[in-house]
Amino acid sequence: MTKCILIVDDEEDIRAITKMALEMGTDWTILTASSGSEALEVAAASHPDTILLDMMMPEMDGRATLKRLKADAATQPIPVIMVTAKAQPSSLTEFEDLEVAAVLAKPFRPLKLAGEITAILGWS
Amino acid sequence: MTEPAAKPYQADILAIDDTPENLQLLSQLLTERHYKVRSVTKGSTALRAAQAAPPDLILLDVNMPQMNGYEVCEQLKADDRTRDIPVIFVSALGETLDKVKAFQVGGVDYVTKPFQVEEVLARIETHLQLRSLQRQLQQQNAQLQQEIRDRKLAEEKFAKAFRSSPNPITLTSLPDCKFIEVNPSFLRLSGYTREEVIGQRAEDLPLGLSPTATAEGAAELSAAGVLHNREVDLRTKSGEIRTLLISVELIDLAGSPCALTVANDITERKRLENEFISLVSHELRTPMNSVIGALDLLATGHLGALTEKGQTLIQIAIANAERLIRLVNDILDLERMKSGQLTLQLQQCSLADLLHQAQAAMQGLAEPAQVQIEVEAVDLEVWVDCDRILQLLTNLLSNAIKFSEPGSRVWLSAAVERGAVDPAASLAPLSPFLHIQVKDQGRGIPTEKLHLIFERFQQVDASDARKKSGTGLGLAICRQIVQQHGGRIWAESELGQGSTFHITLPITNTPSSADD
Numbered sequence: 001m002t003k004c005i006l007i008v009d010d011e012e013d014i015r016a017i018t019k020m021a022l023e024m025g026t027d028w029t030i031l032t033a034s035s036g037s038e039a040l041e042v043a044a045a046s047h048p049d050t051i052l053l054d055m056m057m058p059e060m061d062g063r064a065t066l067k068r069l070k071a072d073a074a075t076q077p078i079p080v081i082m083v084t085a086k087a088q089p090s091s092l093t094e095f096e097d098l099e100v101a102a103v104l105a106k107p108f109r110p111l112k113l114a115g116e117i118t119a120i121l122g123w124s
Numbered sequence: 125m126t127e128p129a130a131k132p133y134q135a136d137i138l139a140i141d142d143t144p145e146n147l148q149l150l151s152q153l154l155t156e157r158h159y160k161v162r163s164v165t166k167g168s169t170a171l172r173a174a175q176a177a178p179p180d181l182i183l184l185d186v187n188m189p190q191m192n193g194y195e196v197c198e199q200l201k202a203d204d205r206t207r208d209i210p211v212i213f214v215s216a217l218g219e220t221l222d223k224v225k226a227f228q229v230g231g232v233d234y235v236t237k238p239f240q241v242e243e244v245l246a247r248i249e250t251h252l253q254l255r256s257l258q259r260q261l262q263q264q265n266a267q268l269q270q271e272i273r274d275r276k277l278a279e280e281k282f283a284k285a286f287r288s289s290p291n292p293i294t295l296t297s298l299p300d301c302k303f304i305e306v307n308p309s310f311l312r313l314s315g316y317t318r319e320e321v322i323g324q325r326a327e328d329l330p331l332g333l334s335p336t337a338t339a340e341g342a343a344e345l346s347a348a349g350v351l352h353n354r355e356v357d358l359r360t361k362s363g364e365i366r367t368l369l370i371s372v373e374l375i376d377l378a379g380s381p382c383a384l385t386v387a388n389d390i391t392e393r394k395r396l397e398n399e400f401i402s403l404v405s406h407e408l409r410t411p412m413n414s415v416i417g418a419l420d421l422l423a424t425g426h427l428g429a430l431t432e433k434g435q436t437l438i439q440i441a442i443a444n445a446e447r448l449i450r451l452v453n454d455i456l457d458l459e460r461m462k463s464g465q466l467t468l469q470l471q472q473c474s475l476a477d478l479l480h481q482a483q484a485a486m487q488g489l490a491e492p493a494q495v496q497i498e499v500e501a502v503d504l505e506v507w508v509d510c511d512r513i514l515q516l517l518t519n520l521l522s523n524a525i526k527f528s529e530p531g532s533r534v535w536l537s538a539a540v541e542r543g544a545v546d547p548a549a550s551l552a553p554l555s556p557f558l559h560i561q562v563k564d565q566g567r568g569i570p571t572e573k574l575h576l577i578f579e580r581f582q583q584v585d586a587s588d589a590r591k592k593s594g595t596g597l598g599l600a601i602c603r604q605i606v607q608q609h610g611g612r613i614w615a616e617s618e619l620g621q622g623s624t625f626h627i628t629l630p631i632t633n634t635p636s637s638a639d640d
Contacts, residue, residue, distance in 0.1 A: 011410055011413075011414070013411075013414035013418075014410070014413055014414055014417070017413075017414055017417035017418055017421060018417070020421055021417065021420070021421055024421070024424065024426055056406055056410075085405060085406045085409040085410050085413070106409050106410065106413045107409055107412045107413035107416050107417070107449055108413065108417075109416065109417070109420055110417040110420055110421060111420045111421070111424065
């Protein structure tokens with residue numbers, strides 16, 4: 001079954017590259033949102049299979065967006081993968097308190113992303 | 125040719141008598157005894173002669189017309205130029221009163237005419253010697269006065285520098301580390317009064333400095349004589365924590381060893397550094413994500429086939445983008461460790477597993493370099509931050525491989541030891557400790573660089589960063605990891621023979637934090 005992924009990032013370039021990379025090796029449907037509030041709307045309307053959520057965004061950051069997603073019964077079950085440039089691969093333990101499926105450190109390698117998402121979420 | 129012998133000093137005697145025969149007799153007598161004699165018959169002439177060229181001694185007749193001997197003597201004593209010249213009265217007046225008067229006006233002796241030649245000569249010689257001794261004393265006294273003035277000035281200069289220095293300065297006794305003196309900057313910083321500080325130890329106040337660290341610092345200072353740029357956290361009286369960069373010099377104070385500590389409050393600088401790092405972290409990595417992502421996508425060829433040269437260029441761009449990311453990651457890791465933001469996550473793990481994991485992680489680098497990694501480890505469960513220790517081992521292995529020739533070997537070993545292994549440690553650890561070694565057969569490190577390599581961006585060869593694609597931060601990170609675990613790291617090396625990196629770590633069998 002084809003998967004639907006929502007990419008949330010305020011950086012247009014990151015959205016474009018991530019979308020392109022995920023589309024390249026899979027038949028997934030890729031949705032994008034440029035802010036936390038847009039993400040809430042898209043998530044509620046489209047029920048993606050997972051959300052790649054950027055931590056550092058203006059106004060509503062990743063943490064706040066995550067809280068809202070988890071507070072809404074409609075979006076609560078959607079697994080969220082947090083993406084952050086503030087963390088090091090060596091220090092992701094700081095994000096342990098978050099209700100997320102995983103934390104990915106930026107910069108990530110777009111071509112490996114589909115494989116990583118599949119592994120994290122246990123998709124076969 | 126030898127130097128002619130210095131002419132013996134001839135004392136200069138001024139003889140004053142209105143009777144030319146007496147004068148001649150005296151003059152002849154003294155000249156025969158090698159004195160230099162000037163003879164005058166009038167008191168006024170004598171005064172001028174004495175003022176113009178003060179003699180060493182004056183022989184003065186009492187009874188003279190116009191100005192008698194007493195008057196001459198009074199005038200001599202009234203003049204600074206002639207005051208100190210000893211005056212011996214020579215007179216036919218033999219009454220006690222005459223003699224008393226002579227001493228009252230400043231004479232040093234009185235000889236009654238007719239006189240015994242030997243007696244006069246003996247008296248002259250005695251007074252010349254007294255005069256000479258007096259001169260010496262005056263000179264020594266003047267010299268001492270000058271020295272006291274110089275010393276006072278020097279003391280004042282240093283006292284002023286100490287009191288007005290914007291840097292906190294302390295003077296502590298060794299080895300008990302009690303404050304002997306502190307300057308106002310230190311009192312302002314710590315919030316304590318001078319009375320509260322003097323005679324106390326840092327931990328008595330408490331300034332938040334660990335007694336163990338203080339004792340170790342004191343031992344290290346006694347051995348090395350000086351400690352440079354050590355970072356310490358100081359707790360002020362109000363409980364605020366200030367970060368200080370201190371330099372300590374071992375000095376001798378009246379025969380007792382003391383520590384002179386000059387501090388620099390870098391709290392604000394550290395805060396700005398952390399803010400800056402956080403900013404760099406995000407602002408550098410976000411565009412790097414786009415760069416590396418775009419390059420990766422281009423390199424797949426799915427967006428159009430690339431020529432061979434095009435592929436090469438893309439690979440160069442990717443390699444450099446990766447290097448830049450490594451550099452940013454290393455800077456962040458190091459700064460976060462140093463600022464205490466990155467604390468150890470201690471867990472129990474198998475030492476042998478850690479060593480084998482490090483070997484496996486480095487196999488990808490070792491194989492193309494044709495370097496063989498040999499592992500030898502004791503089977504021991506240790507409480508460490510496994511990820512950090514793995515980072516430490518892979519950093520050291522990666523260095524060892526990079527600087528090894530094809531066909532050579534790199535050894536990674538760990539053993540439990542007792543006693544001193546660290547040549548720089550002043551105290552041998554009492555309990556058994558873990559000794560990890562990473563040994564290579566590479567080009568070696570020059571002795572003068574051995575103490576520098578654990579500093580940031582201190583590569584043995586400036587071009588290593590480019591040629592060996594290192595960041596210049598690996599060993600600084602290693603040191604930080606080891607220090608956080610309460611251990612020590614150092615290197616031994618022989619040029620052309622290879623290097624050995626030694627790490628000693630305390631063995632903790634419980635989850636109690638190693639970085640207290």
